[in-house]
Amino acid sequence: xxxxxxxNLKTTGLLYSxxxxxxxxxxxLAQEDTTAxxxxxxxxxxxxxKLFKANCTQCHAIRTRLIGPPLENIxxxxxxxxxxxxxxxxxxxxxxxxxYAVSLYEEYNRTAMPAYPFTDEEVEGLLxxxxxxxxxxxxxxxxxxxxxxVADAGTSQLTSGYVTTILVVLVIILVLILIVLGLIVSVxxxxxxxxxxxxESELEVVRQRIDLGRFFRSDAVVGIxxxxxxxxxxxxxxxxxxxxGIQQGYQPTQPIAYSHALHAGEYQIDCNYCHTGVRKAxxxxxxSANICMNCHSGIKNLAGKDGISPEIQKIxxxxxxxxxxxxxxxxxxxxxxxxxxxxxxxxxxxxxxxxEVGGVECQTCHGPVEEMxxxxxxxxxxxxxxxNCHRDTDVNTKGNxxxxxxxxxxxxxxxxPMKVKDVGGLECSKCHY
Amino acid sequence: MTIYRMxxxxxxxxxxxxxxxxxxxxxxxxxxxxxxxxxxSVPYEPLSQITNEDAGRWVNSLDPVFSFDSIRRxxxxxxxxxxxxxxxxxxxxxxxxxxxxxxxxxQYLPVRIAPDDFEAAARLLVNPxxxxxxxxxxGKLLYERFCLLCHGAEGNGxxxxxxxxxxxxxxxxxxxxxxxxxxxYQVITYGKGLMGAHGSQLDVEERWExxxxxxxxxxxxx
Numbered sequence: 001x002x003x004x005x006x007x008n009l010k011t012t013g014l015l016y017s018x019x020x021x022x023x024x025x026x027x028x029l030a031q032e033d034t035t036a037x038x039x040x041x042x043x044x045x046x047x048x049x050k051l052f053k054a055n056c057t058q059c060h061a062i063r064t065r066l067i068g069p070p071l072e073n074i075x076x077x078x079x080x081x082x083x084x085x086x087x088x089x090x091x092x093x094x095x096x097x098x099x100y101a102v103s104l105y106e107e108y109n110r111t112a113m114p115a116y117p118f119t120d121e122e123v124e125g126l127l128x129x130x131x132x133x134x135x136x137x138x139x140x141x142x143x144x145x146x147x148x149x150v151a152d153a154g155t156s157q158l159t160s161g162y163v164t165t166i167l168v169v170l171v172i173i174l175v176l177i178l179i180v181l182g183l184i185v186s187v188x189x190x191x192x193x194x195x196x197x198x199x200e201s202e203l204e205v206v207r208q209r210i211d212l213g214r215f216f217r218s219d220a221v222v223g224i225x226x227x228x229x230x231x232x233x234x235x236x237x238x239x240x241x242x243x244x245g246i247q248q249g250y251q252p253t254q255p256i257a258y259s260h261a262l263h264a265g266e267y268q269i270d271c272n273y274c275h276t277g278v279r280k281a282x283x284x285x286x287x288s289a290n291i292c293m294n295c296h297s298g299i300k301n302l303a304g305k306d307g308i309s310p311e312i313q314k315i316x317x318x319x320x321x322x323x324x325x326x327x328x329x330x331x332x333x334x335x336x337x338x339x340x341x342x343x344x345x346x347x348x349x350x351x352x353x354x355x356e357v358g359g360v361e362c363q364t365c366h367g368p369v370e371e372m373x374x375x376x377x378x379x380x381x382x383x384x385x386x387x388n389c390h391r392d393t394d395v396n397t398k399g400n401x402x403x404x405x406x407x408x409x410x411x412x413x414x415x416x417p418m419k420v421k422d423v424g425g426l427e428c429s430k431c432h433y
Numbered sequence: 434m435t436i437y438r439m440x441x442x443x444x445x446x447x448x449x450x451x452x453x454x455x456x457x458x459x460x461x462x463x464x465x466x467x468x469x470x471x472x473x474s475v476p477y478e479p480l481s482q483i484t485n486e487d488a489g490r491w492v493n494s495l496d497p498v499f500s501f502d503s504i505r506r507x508x509x510x511x512x513x514x515x516x517x518x519x520x521x522x523x524x525x526x527x528x529x530x531x532x533x534x535x536x537x538x539x540q541y542l543p544v545r546i547a548p549d550d551f552e553a554a555a556r557l558l559v560n561p562x563x564x565x566x567x568x569x570x571x572g573k574l575l576y577e578r579f580c581l582l583c584h585g586a587e588g589n590g591x592x593x594x595x596x597x598x599x600x601x602x603x604x605x606x607x608x609x610x611x612x613x614x615x616x617x618y619q620v621i622t623y624g625k626g627l628m629g630a631h632g633s634q635l636d637v638e639e640r641w642e643x644x645x646x647x648x649x650x651x652x653x654x655x
Contacts, residue, residue, distance in 0.1 A: 055606040057599075058590055059626070066600040067626050111626065114608035233446045243457040245467025250458040268593040272578040276634045283480060294629030298598050334524055339481050342463075344471035377458070 040128040048125030055116060056126075062133045067111060069104065072134045075127055084123050089115045245344075251376035252338040256314045265370040271362050279356040282349070286337050289319045297326070340375055341366075347383070347431045358420075359396040364389075390425035394418065473515040477527040482518055484525055489515030541637045548623035548630075551616050558615035562641045572646025575639050579631060580647075588650050600627045604647055605654045617644040 059067040074083065086093050086101070090113040093101045105112065118126070192198070192206045215221065263269050272278060277285035292315050300323060301309040308316070308323055315321075320329035343349050354360045362369065367378025379385055394417045397403035403418075410418040424430055458464035466472045469492055473483065490513040518525030536542060541561070546553050562568050577586075585591040588604035595601045602609060621640045624630040635643070 054589075054603050055608065058602040058606070059600055061599060064599065116607055118607075229443065233443070237446070237449060240452075240456055244465050247458040247463045249460075250463050251460040253461060266593075267582065267597065269582045270578040273582065273634070286480060288633070290630070290633055294624075294631070295594065295598055297629065298600075298627055303597060334526055336482070342472055342481065344466075344468060345474050346468070346471045376460075 040132065044121075044125045045128050045132050047122070048127070048129030051118070051122055051126055052129050059113070062130065068108060068113060071130050073131070074134075075131050080127070083127070084120070086113075087116050087118060087123060087126075091115070246380050246382060247342070247377050248380040249376055250340060251374050252340060254338055254374065255336050257311050257374075260369045260372045260375060271369075278351045278362075280352055282351060284351045284355075289315055289335065293319070293321070297321075340377055341381065343381065348433065349431070357396065357400070358393075360393075386431070387426060390420040393420050395420055395423055470514065474517060477519050478517060479528045482525065482527050483515050484518050486512040486516050489513045546619065548619075549625075551619050551625070554619035555613050555616040558618055560614045560618070560641045560645060562638060562645060564645060568642055569646050569649050572642035572644075572649075575635070575643050576646050576650070579634060580643065583628075587654055588647065589654075598627075602626075602628070605651055610651055610655070614641070614644040614648060617647055 056071075060069070060071050062072050063070050078086075082093075090101070094105050094112070189206060198206065264271065274287035274291050275284040276287070276291075277283050296312055296315055300312055301307060314335070316323055318333055318335045320331045321327070322329070354365075355362070365379050367376075369375060369378075395403060395406075397407050397418065403423075406423055407418055410422055414422075419425070456465035469489065473489060474481065492514040517527060519527050519529075522529055534543075544558065546557065576584075581592050582594045583590070583592045583598060583601045584604055585595065590601040590603035592601070618640050619625075620628065621635065621643060622630065622632040632640070
């Protein structure tokens with residue numbers, strides 16, 4: 001009996017293993033295995049995703065710790081009822097004295113999660129979405145974009161390399177042709193000289209030599225050379241004299257390698273965000289470090305790099321900020337930015353009047369700042385430059401009652417739109433007083 | 434004779450041209466200034482500071498290096514022409530922070546609510562601006578300048594910086610719909626969570642206008 005039983009057991013065991021092997025090897029079933037995640041209805045997951053992105057992403061991510069803890073595989077870590085209680089009213093859970101809740105609350109700087117009155121279905125969708133996201137492989141987006149940029153630079157270098165080689169080869173070919181032609185000429189002349197039966201006029205052509213010295217001493221050539229020389233020297237003199245007091249192209253090295261191309265260009269931060277005085281005061285203002293810290297309390301390095309960037313560390317040093325603890329000390333010192341644009345005291349310029357009232361774009365005078373790695377003076381800031389703009393620019397009178405009477409008066413005498421020059425934009429004392 | 438003179442003249446002209454062309458500004462060089470006294474203010478000027486006491490010594494014709502006029506000699510112990518630093522301030526800065534508690538003329542008196550007491554702010558603060566088209570339009574302008582970079586055009590927390598700075602609030606989220614203008618004002622002024630304080634960038638009225646616009650935006654997005 002026992003023996004039979006054993007054999008029986010063995011056979012059933014074999015059978016089971018067979019069946020198991022079949023299941024494993026069956027391609028259809030194996031496929032289903034990898035997509036086991038989608039045990040959820042896609043619609044429920046989509047609804048959950050919408051809800052998650054609308055309400056949770058500001059404090060939670062799947063894998064990274066933000067204001068709140070990462071939510072990867074939360075369904076395995078906590079019971080569903082507990083989660084629902086937490087989502088609906090986290091403070092109640094904390095107040096109930098639950099150990100885990102209290103420790104979490106303490107760990108995340110005593111920041112309470114707001115109450116979300118989600119229905120059971122909505123929570124279902126949320127959890128489904130989190131589970132689906134948790135099972136996805138982490139993405140690596142940053143690395144790919146970086147590589148693309150490198151590849152681009154490489155191709156442009158390659159093309160310019162090709163152009164130079166082609167040019168060099170062309171020059172070599174031309175020089176060779178010149179040498180060959182010279183050789184042919186000399187061989188022919190020698191041949192002709194040996195011939196005895198040439199008459200006088202033909203001999204003259206054969207004996208002819210180019211007298212370079214006489215050519216260069218001829219009046220016409222000397223005249224032309226002197227003229228060109230004088231013209232070039234005069235032009236340089238006048239141009240040089242006109243650069244006195246003009247600082248166009250001045251591009252000082254700043255104490256922190258701040259890039260407008262990154263901040264204003266790539267991340268499209270509005271100029272007004274940092275240069276807060278530009279619509280209210282004479283000067284546009286250089287932002288103080290607290291404005292830097294609005295973002296740099298969180299952003300500590302360039303995309304895809306670990307640790308603290310040495311340039312961002314300079315902000316932290318200036319305001320005595322400890323990025324580890326997030327605390328500020330008292331040992332602060334100013335960041336000594338180098339002034340780029342500097343008008344002499346003899347002229348008055350007001351940013352607010354031009355930007356807020358006149359509606360002039362920053363780029364009109366400062367150039368493509370959003371493309372500058374290091375800021376340089378774009379315009380020459382000469383009086384002629386100011387005056388030209390005042391002659392050509394229409395006054396921005398729209399929605400500004402101050403100009404009503406002036407527009408009326410102007411319209412009586414002229415059909416042209418009112419320019420800045422028509423409201424005293426060329427008066428000396430407008431800027432010089 | 435004439436050829437020699439011509440040579441001499443042309444060398445002189447080239448020399449002058451080279452000297453003049455070196456007046457041009459370069460990356461780390463402002464170039465030669467016309468009337469340097471005018472580029473370097475005598476009064477303390479904001480956003481400029483020259484700490485070197487000898488900067489611009491050459492401008493003064495009475496300086497002993499240049500002047501033989503021994504009677505009217507300038508005292509060398511005094512800082513030179515371009516020096517522009519205020520010895521009474523820390524680091525010789527030419528600007529000074531206002532005294533704590535200073536209220537700007539024409540501005541509102543400060544409300545003494547603790548920066549993190551959002552509940553009190555929501556209860557006590559009242560928006561002084563009118564709820565007119567113009568105010569909301571201005572609020573929108575200000576929102577686009579100061580908030581859009583993170584919170585996005587529609588307030589969904591998807592502004593251009595959100596790819597780099599995580600944890601940005603979606604203003605249309607359920608929890609944010611319920612917040613009133615007082616709460617929003619307090620958050621703009623002092624910051625909350627990951628958001629920094631924006632009180633230094635925006636006037637009181639501007640903050641209220643933004644708060645008004647945010648509420649209008651939330652209604653639009655609902």
